[in-house]
Amino acid sequence: MSLHAVRPKILGFISEDVSAWLVALLVLLVGGVLTGLLAWSTLNLFHHQLRQRFQLLASERYSRIEERFEDQEQRLDGLRRFFANSDAISREEFNGYTQPLLRRTQAYSFAERISGDQRAAFERRVRDEGLTNFTVRELTADGQLQLAGERDEYVPVLYSQTQSKLGAPLGYDLLAQPLRRATLERADQHRGMAVSQPMHLVSIEPAYARGVLLVAPVMSRDDPDAAKNKPFGYVMAVISMRQLLADGLPEAGRDYLSVRILDLSTDDQHEVLFESPNAPAVSELSSTRLVRLADHDYQVDIQPSEAFLQANHSSVTSLVVLGGLLSVLLSALLYVLVSQRQRALKLVDQRTEELRAREQELRGTHGQLRGVLNAATQVAIIATDLRGVISTFNAGAEQILGYRAAEVVGHMTLENLHLPRELAARSAELSARYGKPVPTCQAMLVEGSVEGSVEGGHEGREWTLVRGDGSYLMVNMLATPVLDEQGLWVGHLAICIDITERKRVHEALAARDLLLKKLSAHVPGGIYQFKMEFDGRFSVIYASDGIREIYELDPDVLLLNAEAMFTRIHPQDTTRVRASIRASADTLSPWREEYRVQLPHRGLRWVRGEATPEELPGGGVLWHGYISDISDLKRVEEELRALSVTDSLTGIHNRRYFQERLTSEMARVERGSGELSVIMLDIDHFKRINDQYGHAVGDRVLQAVCERIGQRLRRTDVFCRLGGEEFMVLCPDIGSAQAYLLAVELWQSLRSAPIDGVGVVTASFGIASWRVGEGADALLLRADSGVYVAKLEGRDRVQGEAD
């Protein structure tokens, strides 16, 4: 069954394979929809509650307005009855009655109706009461009161009780102003209260001047035709709408409602009686109701103000934000959970696969290990537990040590296989080194090859093991700790290699090395192995002690640095030696070279090297060779050489040497570099000297002539005895004229002074200078011809060169 089949689904319904992004998106979507639904229902509830609250506030405000309108009517009616039921009302009585009524009313007044005839008497009466300046007045166009004009009838204000600081407009004739007049007429007509159209009230502070005049006619109690006659006066309430409606309400900025009152009684247009100072807010909420005051109907429109909306703001925005945030957080959380879960599951899959692969690998490795253990028949592999008891004993161990695995595993320890005295010695050595006792059972396990390091490198150590038959076996044993997977020490692994044969070979090699050393010590010169790598680098593989004398270098120095050898070779020979080595490497031909070495102590020496090259696999050449000092041999050779080209009697060069030098000088001039001349001389009548003085004197004469001639020659001139009394001077780099002068000088040096016991000895000279294309024989022949001519012409002379 696959792992996928048993996995539970995410949140019970989301498949494991669904992308974490998709899950997060789905949750975000659902969260968004739920938030939207919740916001929608909350908004509906909010609007419902808002409407209810507004209606409540509006109803309360309507009640307040109606109540205050009724209150105004009742108070004015009371004042009217006060006048109607009294015979005469004095100013003090009026004031006393209206003083307590001045609440939410700007002023209460009483205006008496008088005819034009009664005006003067009326004014006089009132002035007599104490109002000395009292006159009937009317309003001018600019709002000032002035003396009223002559009319048939007046209704001047007689009494007035006002809150205004501007005072009462006493004497103001209400009939003089059309609106007030119309109001009085309507009151007369209805015989009841009438209210004016909205107007600017007189003698009221401007802020409160907008209002109405509520008028009630006062009929005389004593007038029998009161129903028909005009009233004798009017009581009035001056009502400022602002004062009436705003009293008891919070200030405009904090009032939740915006109120507007329209006067519907005007025919042409609905005039605004009152409008709240606070503007209505933009809202669908509004309420309208009709309210009546006296004979007028008013439309009262109420709308919520900004303060209302602010005090009742919706929490939907917060809800949406909160819902959105929660949705985002939830989707992010789910994304993290799902993706982490998926990652964890993938990791589990991956680790499971890895474990399976590791298991397979371990099985394979275990099989291979078992195979290796069994196949390693030349190596003893022994594993022990921590107590040293052997747990593995491979086929190689059986074969090498002569035990069967069955008799060793679980029965014997590694210590049992060792030679006891060797273990005891090693134990003592280790105990002394580490300053604590090391038991013999651990002596073969403690690493001792590195001083002071217990767990340092793992190097094999030679041990003597006791075989099954009691014989001894030399092994190289490498013991390493075995750790389990947690790194805990669980035992040891010892790998033993039989080194009996190796030791024998080492001993044989050591004996041969010793022999070689002894032999080479008795051989003059040095034996060496010299190697050139494929990249051209030199190295010395072996150098016997004899090399030390050849190069005055320690053999060990050469083993480290082969180039040190070349520092000893004479600078003029170094290039030649290197070239010959490379030539030998290229052609694999034997190397043989004689060269000079410049030694710190013995100075310049000649050596001869000989070596046989051998091509190495993979490139490079190895020489096996021998170097010897040939300085003595060279010296003898030089001496022999000198003898072979020297005339034994006179000590000057002989004919052979002359021939060699002539050949080389001819080659030089034929290459076009310089000139060449020869001067030939032959002693005159030498036979006579021999005959007269003896052969020995003749020999001395020959020596004396050579001495005199030699003194006159240049260092570059080559003076040779061709034989008998015949000589030749080879003069490089001089031409015919110079050669002639030299010959004359030589001729004179001979004849200018006598030789002891013999007298003056003369010679005949012939000269020849090399001509282009001329051979050696022709050159010599011409010189010889010169001597011949000199002899013919009487001897003792220099014969110049014929043209």
Ligand SMILES: Nc1nc2c(ncn2[C@@H]2O[C@H](COP(=O)(O)OP(=O)(O)OP(=O)(O)O)[C@@H](O)[C@H]2O)c(=O)[nH]1
């Ligand atoms: N003492 C002595 N005599 C030599 C030697 N070699 C040759 N002679 C002699 O030199 C003589 C040469 O004589 P000639 O060839 O006749 O010449 P010459 O006597 O000098 O006469 P011209 O050359 O014609 O002047 C011979 O008698 C030789 O024996 C030598 O090494 N020592």
